[in-house]
Amino acid sequence: MADSRLIRRAILDSEKFNSLSTYAQNFYFRLLLVADDYGLYDARKTLLRCALYPLALEKVSESDVVSGLAACEEAGLIRLYSVEGKEFLQIINYGQRKQARPKYPLPPCATVEHGEARCATVSHRDSPLKTETKTQSETHTQSESKSEARSRACERVKPPGGVDEVLRLMRGQANCALNAGQLQLCAESFFGEFDGIGWTLKGQPITDWRSIARSYMAKWQERENRPRGKGGGGKKWNISNAAPQSNEQYKGL
Numbered sequence: 001m002a003d004s005r006l007i008r009r010a011i012l013d014s015e016k017f018n019s020l021s022t023y024a025q026n027f028y029f030r031l032l033l034v035a036d037d038y039g040l041y042d043a044r045k046t047l048l049r050c051a052l053y054p055l056a057l058e059k060v061s062e063s064d065v066v067s068g069l070a071a072c073e074e075a076g077l078i079r080l081y082s083v084e085g086k087e088f089l090q091i092i093n094y095g096q097r098k099q100a101r102p103k104y105p106l107p108p109c110a111t112v113e114h115g116e117a118r119c120a121t122v123s124h125r126d127s128p129l130k131t132e133t134k135t136q137s138e139t140h141t142q143s144e145s146k147s148e149a150r151s152r153a154c155e156r157v158k159p160p161g162g163v164d165e166v167l168r169l170m171r172g173q174a175n176c177a178l179n180a181g182q183l184q185l186c187a188e189s190f191f192g193e194f195d196g197i198g199w200t201l202k203g204q205p206i207t208d209w210r211s212i213a214r215s216y217m218a219k220w221q222e223r224e225n226r227p228r229g230k231g232g233g234g235k236k237w238n239i240s241n242a243a244p245q246s247n248e249q250y251k252g253l
Helices: 009-013 022-034 045-052 062-074 134-155 163-171 180-196 209-225
Strands: 040-042 078-083 086-091
Touching: 022 045, 022 062, 022 086, 040 045, 045 062, 062 078, 062 209, 078 209, 163 180, 163 209, 180 209
Parallel strands: none
Antiparallel strands: 040 086, 078 086
16 A cells, blocks of 8 residues: 555546445545555455554444445445455556556456456546556556456356345355354345346446445345334334335435
């Protein structure tokens, strides 16, 4: 990790960034500061909480970290992935000059070529980080389209073959706090929902169901942690009001 990072003012006009809550925006800023030159960092909630909030551990819980990761991933600002059972993250369109080799494993299908990670592309139109010169930007932009195409091709993952495959993915997540029964219901709900609409989202084929499943599980955990009504009051929590029942409803996850 570099001692300093350059952040462009253009981040304030980013639609993705502004779709985040105030907390999630603060969370994302902190990620920008701790990631390595390739936008990579350890995504395990315990380590991430200590790295992002070293002097405010009593104010931020591990659940808050999980929510921050899910919000940033949903907004398309980060990519979550696992290597050999460990969770990592990559900031998308990081746009930082790469002065050293990656300190963390690259996402699947990514390689280092001439000191740059193919999946760590730069978007000079919506990148939050400062670019160098116009000539360098033009050169980077030409290479980005090829890099982004390779990245998208790598990420096209076939839909899961059944609930068991979804369950294995969710069970292997470091941030999973659901018990066996809750996890089974979550996996069944996710598979049934998206299998029923042909594995599409907003009318487009889903390219990486695993990323969506992780966000789905995080939201499910949030609902499980919500206080139930006291003395029988309040709305009863059940599967029908916990899981999204349509593609339109999923936009909130």
